[in-house]
Amino acid sequence: MTTLRLHPRVRLVWALRAALLAAFLTLPLAAGAYFGYLPEWVPIVAGAALLAVGVGHALLRYRRWSYEIREDALYLDRGVVTQVRTAVPLVRIQHVDSRRGPVERGVGLASCVVYTAGSRGADVRIPGLTPERADDLREELKRLAIRADGEDAV
Amino acid sequence: MKLAVQSIPYRALQKVSGVVILLFFLATANDWGTHVAVGASAAVLAAAGAYEVAYYRRFDYELTADTLDISSGVISRREREIPYRRIQNVDVSRNVIQRAIGIAAVDLETAGGSSTEGSIRYVTPAEATRLQREVQRRKSATKARAGGTGSATGVGTATGAAGDASDGDDFAEPVEEDLFAISPGELALVGALSFDGRLIGLLAFVASGSVPVLSGFLPASSAALLTATAVVGLGLLVLVSWVIGAVVAFSNYYGFRLSRAGDELRYERGLFRRYSGSIPTEKVQTLTISDNPAKRALGYATLSIETAGYAPGQGGDYGSQAAVPIAATDRVYDLAREVEAFGDPEFSRPPTRIRWRYGFRYAMVVTLLTGIAFAIDWWVAATLPWYGPLALLLVVPLAAHLKWKHRGYWLGENHLLTRNGFWSRQVKAVPYYRIQNVIDTRTVFQRRWRVATVVADTAGTGSIVGGDAAAVDFDVTEAVTLREELTDRLQDALVERRARREPFEWLDVDDTDTDDTDDEEDTDTDEEAGTNDTSETTADGVDADDSTTSGDAELDETEPDDTGPGDTAADGVVRPEFGATDRDYSQPAETVDTGDYAVDHHPSDADVAYKGDENGDDGLDGFDDDDGEDEAEVDSENGVDDGENGVDDGIDIADAEDDVDDDTEGDAEDDEKRRSDR
Structure with a gap:
């Protein structure tokens, strides 16, 4: 991808x-x-x-923000002052939200939030998606997470 | 079951004692007369008592076959069912008063939620212990039943002590084996060495309030006197915080005892307030071995164990203190390896150039200190030696070197180990399998030195015990490798787990021999099932070959799994390729990290799929091994599940095939099915 x-x-x-x-x-x-x-x-x-x-x-x-769905994990690369690259293994995904805040609704965007059971990166948010894209992403991540067959979250 | 009767007055008093005291205070302050205060207090007490009687009458808990049911609540009622399998920790605590009147508080933790999920206040101590034991017993029993009726003998053999002779519901209480009991000498050491730096800050804050008062007594400030006061004050601060720390540690760890019973660890401790609790070893997220220069000099260290049960903010009471407060370093490592066998770590350090970074950082701190000293000097208009702090510059190179020296990480066979800190050094061991996500951060300053920090996030308590395992300040390329390596190894660990789990599920596809867990046969049937290509599970990387390839072993529905001829012996039997892992099988399984591998905890998992219906299981519980499942697992296996049930019910395998085919397009249906399954 x-x-x-x-x-x-x-x-x-x-x-x-x-x-x-x-x-x-x-x-x-x-x-x-x-x-x-x-x-x-x-x-x-x-x-x-x-x-x-x-x-x-x-x-x-x-300019910095990018994300990528690879076969086993979701990769995020972001951060201006502190650059953060996060790898969220698909098996670890607990649930996925797509959500739209008031400002986002105003400009017709949505974001997708991925939850894991971790303590620090318990939720990662992918902002700036079109509503359709956010829903697609949610569905896709859900599908991939199910397919990845995580047997035990903690 | 009901609470202890003594809990009624105790709870009532506990709730309103503050109010009563306030009332008396108000009464004396406002001249209402004591009778008013007494009357009002009596009324408040009566109300609280009535409420508590109602609470007592309403509160009911029951140990059912699969769940612990708690119904409670006077005004809003609540019924709660906690599946035994989901219970992570059972903690009992009794403070002095509770011990005097013979009650104990029981807290049950599950991984979810932000607070204690089940809190039973209060029962008799005997009942508390019974609850603790009973929950564990039933937990093992559910597990065994989930594993089917075939052979329960294998359950817990990996942990050595687990009930080796029982089956079904009558799971015997596992033998308790002492791991560690604190000796008086060690207890004294705990007290002496548990110096908490944070206390100084707190005390300094409190003491700073008295500075204006004190300064009134001081005569015209001369430089020498001021310095002397400062030194004495500082010394007193250190002394007082040390004494406080020692007393707290002493009372906390008095009579500490750690033992292992089956697959859980149990601990007991406390002088005034007695704690006892259980930690399931299979739920361990992180092990932390910490020490400080004093402990290192004396050859001691501390071990703490994190499970996912404790939510942030409440770990202080039990979680972080649940492990070994102090023991000789070797002993601590041995104990840690008992829980998670991570082998002998050889840490690799960050690049040496990073020492310059620390050097600069410390030099800046020294400069800042000098600046502050100068400001004070200027402010009080005394001739203090404000340039004193500059002497610290001499220590900066050493400090930078030490900081660098005590950093490091090590990739073990099944664990990531990280090491950080000089004053409070923490070695953290995280099983790859427990990694939740991997985070790679680079601050502006780190980018200047081309280094990065890689954090392996787990579901542990996190913030309480000092955060996640982190490899700090490693070269960017190394960090990237590490990050990818960690995700890969997580996948490997998952595949390995699945491989362990799944041969047994396929045992009976063409072979009705249910109680046999022989490896050869497993792989054999597995292989056959694979060539039949009945379902995606087969393709799921069941045989040991696949466990070496990481990512792609997960779930290609179409991959025909007949690729394992490398092991075909002359007799045509395919044996699992144990060589694929680097495990050392030369030693007895109990002493090596079996990591549940060499010894199968649940050889009878195979039966679950069919026997599930017998047990009234929906196959949902049936599938999971000791660790339970999460939704994703259930989801993805739903199709397979049905397939197997189908086989059991005598329906053609083709059914299962159809099921799987539908699976890909019918996610939504699948979901619904899952819901209805539940």
């Missing part, structure tokens, strides 16, 4: 999230400026910087 990428529109989701976070973080600064404790440019600059970092992160994140 070839390496699969996320839907490009996921950048929008992440950028929106970054914007929300930036807004949230600049709120106290903005309040400070409003009441005259800080010069006016502080919240603007801070907000712009945060937004730039967030959006940059979102773009890099998209």
